[in-house]
Each structure stands twice: as structure tokens, then as C-alpha cells.
Amino acid sequence: MNALSILTVAAEAPTRLNPLDLFMDADIVVQAVMAGLILASIWVWMIIISFSLRLAGVKKRCADFENEFWKADDFDALVKERSKKNIPSARVAAAGMSEWRRSMKVNGGKSDRDGMRQRLAGAMESQVAQEADTLADRLNFLATTGSVAPFVGLFGTVWGIMNSFFQIGVQENSSLAVVAPGISEALFATAIGLFAAIPAVIAYNRFSHGVNSLEAKMQRFADRFHASLSRELERQ
Numbered sequence: 588m589n590a591l592s593i594l595t596v597a598a599e600a601p602t603r604l605n606p607l608d609l610f611m612d613a614d615i616v617v618q619a620v621m622a623g624l625i626l627a628s629i630w631v632w633m634i635i636i637s638f639s640l641r642l643a644g645v646k647k648r649c650a651d652f653e654n655e656f657w658k659a660d661d662f663d664a665l666v667k668e669r670s671k672k673n674i675p676s677a678r679v680a681a682a683g684m685s686e687w688r689r690s691m692k693v694n695g696g697k698s699d700r701d702g703m704r705q706r707l708a709g710a711m712e713s714q715v716a717q718e719a720d721t722l723a724d725r726l727n728f729l730a731t732t733g734s735v736a737p738f739v740g741l742f743g744t745v746w747g748i749m750n751s752f753f754q755i756g757v758q759e760n761s762s763l764a765v766v767a768p769g770i771s772e773a774l775f776a777t778a779i780g781l782f783a784a785i786p787a788v789i790a791y792n793r794f795s796h797g798v799n800s801l802e803a804k805m806q807r808f809a810d811r812f813h814a815s816l817s818r819e820l821e822r823q
Contacts, residue, residue, distance in 0.1 A: 614750045620743030628783035635790045649676040675718035682714035711809035719802040733788035740780020747773020
């Protein structure tokens with residue numbers, strides 16, 4: 588090969604990595620791994636965006652309801668109206684009011700007042716836990732993606748490197764020009780795995796903190812409402 592040919596090849600060689608070319612030139616198994624990780628990454632970002640909006644909306648509705656609740660003259664009417672909407676705090680209050688009405692039917696609520704207080708607390712605590720579990724349900728996919736995606740990408744990398752070594756045997760040539768493209772394509776699978784996993788882990792930790800914070804706030808609301816019902820019970 589003369590000097591002109593060498594310069595021509597060098598001029599035609601890519602000067603940077605092209606993700607699309609890496610995907611198209613990869614082995615079919617590595618392509619399947621990449622495609623799965625890309626779909627997982629897209630779904631992760633959809634969850635991040637939708638859950639961010641959902642959590643912000645739920646926090647605002649709960650805060651507005653609690654402010655209105657403590658100013659209301661008729662707790663029962665307000666709870667009946669708001670519990671039909673997507674307001675977790677309203678459903679917690681509804682659980683407490685429902686248990687209050689059931690307990691008051693038993694001898695006017697005058698017997699076993701300690702047991703009645705325990706039932707009120709249990710009903711609202713159970714509803715708080717249910718609301719938190721419902722809100723955090725979609726976070727399981729973020730946790731799964733964050734823990735599994737790097738290993739899926741690593742599987743694609745291992746498979747691609749094995750294929751590169753296989754090509755060395757087939758072509759009986761161990762030069763870097765033979766193995767470098769396959770190794771680049773294989774390592775790209777790990778990069779995609781990390782691209783899917785890192786946002787998932789960060790979002791999961793952030794959203795878990797947000798759900799726990801909201802759960803603690805609902806529990807404080809339930810405790811305060813329980814104290815109000817206990818004082819009302821003392822007047823019976």
C-alpha cells in the first residue's frame with residue numbers, strides 16, 4: 588500500500604464514535620441487549636416525568652385539604668366531599684370518620700374507650716400505609732432497572748468480546764484492527780446499561796424520599812385528627 592492509499596484510508600476513517608453505526612454493526616445478540624436497554628431507559632424517563640408531576644400534585648392537594656380541614660366547621664361533610672377526589676389525606680380522614688361512626692354505634696361509644704382509640708389509630712395508620720404503597724407502586728421498575736441494567740449491559744459486552752475473539756480465530760489475525768470494532772460495539776452495550784441505570788437509581792432514591800416524606804406528613808395529620816377525636820370522645 589503506497590502513501591496515497593494510506594492517506595485515503597485515513598481520510599475515510601471516522602473521527603468519532605457513531606452510536607448508530609455501533610448498534611447496526613453489532614452482533615444480533617448484542618443488538619437485542621441494546622434494544623432492550625434503550626426501551627428500559629425510555630420507560631424510566633417516562634416514569635420520572637410522570638411521577639414527578641404526580642407527586643407534586645398529590646403534595647399540593649394534601650396540603651390544601653389539610654389547611655381547609657382544620658378550618659372547617661363540619662369535618663364529616665368536608666371529608667365526604669374530598670375523599671372522592673385523589674387526595675390521600677382526605678381518604679385517611681375518611682377512614683378515621685368511618686371507624687368513629689361504627690364505634691359510636693356500640694353503646695354510644697361509652698364502653699371500651701381505650702379500645703375505640705386504638706381502632707381509630709389503627710384504621711388511619713392502615714390507610715396511610717395503603718396510600719404510600721399505592722403511590723410508590725411504579726417505583727419498583729426504577730429499582731429493578733437500576734440494579735439489573737448494568738448487568739444486562741455487561742452480558743452484551745461479554746458476548747461481544749467473545750464474538751471478537753471468535754473472529755480472531757476465524758481470520759487467524761490478532762491485529763487490533765480485527766478486534767477493535769467488535770470490542771467497541773460490546774462496550775457500547777455496557778454504556779447503554781449505565782445510561783439506563785444511573786437515572787433510575789437517582790430517581791428511585793429521590794422519589795422514595797418524597798413518598799416517605801409524604802407518608803410522614805399524612806401520619807402527623809392522622810395523629811392530630813386522632814387527638815381531636817379522642818377529645819371529642821372524652822365529652823361523650
